Each structure stands twice: as structure tokens, then as C-alpha cells.
Amino acid sequence: MRSDLVKILACPDCGGELQLYAFNVKRIRNDYGEKKIVVEGILLCKKCSRWFPIIHGIPWLYPKNLRNRAIERDFLRRHTDKKIINEILLRELREQTKNEQ
Ligand SMILES: [Zn+2]
Numbered sequence: 001m002r003s004d005l006v007k008i009l010a011c012p013d014c015g016g017e018l019q020l021y022a023f024n025v026k027r028i029r030n031d032y033g034e035k036k037i038v039v040e041g042i043l044l045c046k047k048c049s050r051w052f053p054i055i056h057g058i059p060w061l062y063p064k065n066l067r068n069r070a071i072e073r074d075f076l077r078r079h080t081d082k083k084i085i086n087e088i089l090l091r092e093l094r095e096q097t098k099n100e101q
Contacts, residue, residue, distance in 0.1 A: 001059050003036040006043065012063040016047025021084050022054075042084065051088055 006020040024040040043052040043059055053060050053075040060071065079085045 001038050001054055001057055003038050009043065009059070009061065011045035011048060011050060012061055013050055014045065014048040016045045018043040018052075019046055021082070023079060023082060040079075042088075044084070044088075049091070 003020060003022060003025070006018055009018050010016065011018060020038065020041060020043055022036075022038045022041040024038070026037045026039055028035045028037055037057060038054050039057050041054040043054065043061070045051070050064070052062075053072060055071070055075060060068070062068070076085055076089060080089070
């Protein structure tokens with residue numbers, strides 16, 4: 001996805017603003033200048049803290065009931081070297097533990 005698109009996208013769950021974390025960026029030059037295309041990364045909701053993966057340039061912006069846990073888990077596993085991913089993993093672990101109590 002084009003990195004400047006983040007300004008017009010919103011969280012499908014709460015409508016909150018999204019923060020972009022780009023892991024893999026491709027630069028494309030045309031007559032209007034240079035555009036940054038995010039190939040891999042995440043969008044994090046500033047309001048409800050939900051996150052969305054960007055895979056092969058496509059943001060997976062699905063509401064909670066339609067999220068694909070298998071794809072998300074696979075994505076997280078591929079990016080455990082990123083600080084933001086570790087923060088997300090820790091948070092999900094904490095939420096899981098809370099739900100089990
Ligand atoms: Zn949200």
C-alpha cells in the first residue's frame with residue numbers, strides 16, 4: 001500500500017486513526033515524484049490498539065469478527081525481530097492470561 005494512504009484509512013472496529021510501521025518499503029518513481037510503497041508492515045490503531053498486517057502490499061483491514069488468526073500468527077512469527085511486534089505479542093499474551101483467569 002502507498003504509505004500516504006494511512007492518512008485516509010481508519011480502524012474498522014472503532015474508526016480510530018492508524019499508525020503505520022513499515023518493515024519493507026519499495027520506492028516507485030513516476031512523473032509526480034517518488035512514492036513509498038509498504039510491502040510488509042503493520043497498521044496500529046491509536047484508539048483501541050488493534051493491529052492489522054500489511055502483506056505483499058495489501059493491508060488486511062478486517063473487523064474483529066472477520067480477522068484471520070492463522071495469517072496473523074504466521075505474520076507475527078516472520079517479524080519477531082521487530083520491537084513493535086514484540087510489544088503486540090506481549091500484549092496478546094497478557095490478554096490471553098487475563099481471559100483464562
Ligand atoms: Zn480501533
